[in-house]
Amino acid sequence: MNYKPSETRYDNKMSYKYCGNSGLLLPRVSLGLWHNFGDVDDFSVATDMIRYAFDNGITHFDLANNYGPPPGSAETNFGKILKNNFAAYRDEMIIASKAGHEMWPGPYGDRSSRKNLMASIDQSLKRTGLEYFDIFYSHRYDGITPVEETMQALIDIVRQGKALYVGISKYPRQQARVAYEMLKAAGVPCLVCQDRYSMFTRAVEQGVLQLAGEYGCGFVAFSPLAQGLLTNKYINGIPEGSRAARATGFLKKEQVTDDKISAAIKLNELAGQRGQTLAEMALAWVLHNEYVTSVIVGASSVQQLSDNLAALNKLEFSSEELAGIEEILATVQM
Numbered sequence: 001m002n003y004k005p006s007e008t009r010y011d012n013k014m015s016y017k018y019c020g021n022s023g024l025l026l027p028r029v030s031l032g033l034w035h036n037f038g039d040v041d042d043f044s045v046a047t048d049m050i051r052y053a054f055d056n057g058i059t060h061f062d063l064a065n066n067y068g069p070p071p072g073s074a075e076t077n078f079g080k081i082l083k084n085n086f087a088a089y090r091d092e093m094i095i096a097s098k099a100g101h102e103m104w105p106g107p108y109g110d111r112s113s114r115k116n117l118m119a120s121i122d123q124s125l126k127r128t129g130l131e132y133f134d135i136f137y138s139h140r141y142d143g144i145t146p147v148e149e150t151m152q153a154l155i156d157i158v159r160q161g162k163a164l165y166v167g168i169s170k171y172p173r174q175q176a177r178v179a180y181e182m183l184k185a186a187g188v189p190c191l192v193c194q195d196r197y198s199m200f201t202r203a204v205e206q207g208v209l210q211l212a213g214e215y216g217c218g219f220v221a222f223s224p225l226a227q228g229l230l231t232n233k234y235i236n237g238i239p240e241g242s243r244a245a246r247a248t249g250f251l252k253k254e255q256v257t258d259d260k261i262s263a264a265i266k267l268n269e270l271a272g273q274r275g276q277t278l279a280e281m282a283l284a285w286v287l288h289n290e291y292v293t294s295v296i297v298g299a300s301s302v303q304q305l306s307d308n309l310a311a312l313n314k315l316e317f318s319s320e321e322l323a324g325i326e327e328i329l330a331t332v333q334m
């Protein structure tokens with residue numbers, strides 16, 4: 001493959017923000033590989049999306065051990081794309097992975113034990129062909145494993161040189177505080193908290209965002225487009241090939257509800273008045289929150305990625321626009 005990255009990849013298209021109190025800049029728009037990078041997907045489209053992302057200043061790629069399907073295949077495919085295209089550009093990339101959801105059979109392939117994390121990171125490094133991850137996350141608080149056990153594993157992963165920074169994902173406030181305190185005391189401060197945040201899912205506004213801020217931890221929002229519901233995609237029904245239509249998609253048909261669709265129609269009109277698509281406005285709205293470092297978008301085509309990057313052209317909102325959005329969101333069951 002004769003890929004050569006665009007020489008203008010850092011020329012004003014992307015903006016970057018420091019991740020919490022760290023010295024690490026993250027692009028405001030990052031790319032996630034949860035869907036569309038597995039063995040069931042088109043490898044050439046996946047390659048084109050990573051190339052397009054990198055050519056447009058997206059330096060941050062978000063993986064997890066279980067992404068696929070089948071689980072593990074997104075890491076394997078990303079590793080191949082990396083080797084074939086980006087071998088000379090590793091130092092320009094922030095590559096993240098995670099462990100904590102079901103991955104292999106038996107009692108150790110799931111949840112957040114030290115056993116699971118230590119085995120997982122070695123497997124993930126092998127699949128991607130990397131020497132280290134830039135960020136390694138505990139993918140979830142599992143409700144059983146003591147937070148101290150999981151955090152000690154993350155601390156040791158950094159000390160072993162297998163990751164540069166660590167993060168937590170989907171930790172309730174109480175457990176997040178324990179994690180932040182322990183990581184700080186060990187001199188391995190939590191770089192980033194990753195959680196679901198979009199116009200349709202706002203639970204993190206009830207303290208998770210503020211707590212991350214209190215500890216100087218950055219925040220990256222996943223599913224900022226509510227898996228596609230906050231685009232004009234579902235306005236006229238569920239299109240063929242969309243995530244809600246695909247058997248392997250995590251967006252279930254039942255989640256495409258009437259209240260969300262009628263809100264999306266109204267939000268789409270409001271976005272039009274701002275000169276944006278609904279996807280652009282939905283991303284701008286998340287990025288507008290002071291605690292948010294970056295949005296991790298998913299995409300099934302280069303065109304979608306290109307639309308999503310256009311969000312950066314207009315991140316400001318007037319107070320009337322924000323009030324109009326709140327009025328529409330008040331009609332949605334969150």
Ligand SMILES: NC(=O)c1ccc[n+]([C@@H]2O[C@H](COP(=O)([O-])OP(=O)(O)OC[C@H]3O[C@@H](n4cnc5c(N)ncnc54)[C@H](OP(=O)(O)O)[C@@H]3O)[C@@H](O)[C@H]2O)c1
Nearest residue numbers: 032033034222223224225226227228231242243297298307
């Ligand atoms: N920490 C965690 O537990 C966790 C959980 C979930 C996700 N994540 C991370 O967050 C990333 C993003 O999540 P997500 O994929 O749910 O994000 P999302 O951006 O909310 O949804 C992405 C989907 O929306 C549709 N879409 C995107 N841009 C569009 C556009 N401009 N116009 C029309 N449709 C568009 C596409 O669906 P179609 O396929 O229908 O085209 C795309 O696959 C994941 O890849 C993963 O890295 C983390």
